[in-house]
Amino acid sequence: MIRLEFNKLRFLVIDDNAHMRRIMRTLLHGFGAREVYEAEDGAAGLEAFTHYVPDIIITDWEMPIFDGLELTQMIRQPGANGNPYVPIIMLTGHTEKARVVSARDAGITEFIAKPISANSLYQRILNVVVNPRPFIRTKTYFGPDRRRNVSPNYSGPERRKGASGDVTQQAPLLEKAKSPA
């Protein structure tokens, strides 16, 4: 089996709620992480992203100034300061399908529906480290490949022109929202 050495990873936790930040810090330290930085809103999060150069970002959605979705869109700007490919795990109380789709289209890497559990967090982190998806750039999207599987029932047109490309098989985000563990 694969184990992660969390002491080699640098985390940035962005959440306006101090209780949730404390919980996240406790879980990450419990896993063995030493470098856990925090920010309490999207603007501070963006600043911390540039300053601390985290390996993995864990962000809330609902925050003042600008939210986790806007933060993700700002990070996923090719050519901007910082690493636009950084894994972004969205931890949120939003579980509705439209929300999950919006998060996916903003370029998040993984999605965790609250309530948080140690296992669900660990599995998402393991996945972004061991099984990263390629990035796709189109006129309207830049982010992790949104195609997590090939549907045998899909009968619509191939929207990507030139080649169908490989798809890294992973469970859809909505499935993960339904079963957080």
Added chain:
Amino acid sequence: MSKFEKPSVMTFADYEVILPANPLLGAASHVADNDPDNDPVARAEQALAVLASEFSNWMEAECERLDRERARLRHIGINDATHHALFRAAHDIKGEAATFGYPEVAGTAASLCRLLEHTSDMTRIPLALIDQHVDTVRAIIREHARSDAGELAKVLNSRLREVTEDFLRQDNRHRPDYLDSIASPR
């Protein structure tokens, strides 16, 4: 540990596939077996269990915040700021309550979030229904030690959810596809 390296890029007619370097892989290693003495998830759960002694205080603090935002909305009136502040207070409780040991409260907060988020015009939200949600959150937390607290909370939540969904159906009757589109997966 990240050092930004130039990714490899495959260019197609109208899109690019980019394979970024993955320096994080250096943090992964194969271990022979599941060693129960070196289980990071178990260690994190233990750390969280130590923190749990603070959860009831945190739940009360979140409840006070919700009550404060309700009072502010009542005092100032409903506008973008008061609406959003109350929504965020309810949304935080929805996400945290189960972790804090108050899973019933999460249902009440979720219902309040739906009322605040999906009413077509915020000025149409019945303030009495907001009050009923906030008062229910307060009551469940206050009576949490009672042996029948779970059963009472279930009844209250069921009724609140029913009233809220009836209101949302009526309020959104001019856009029948809308409620389908916001159906919660849970």
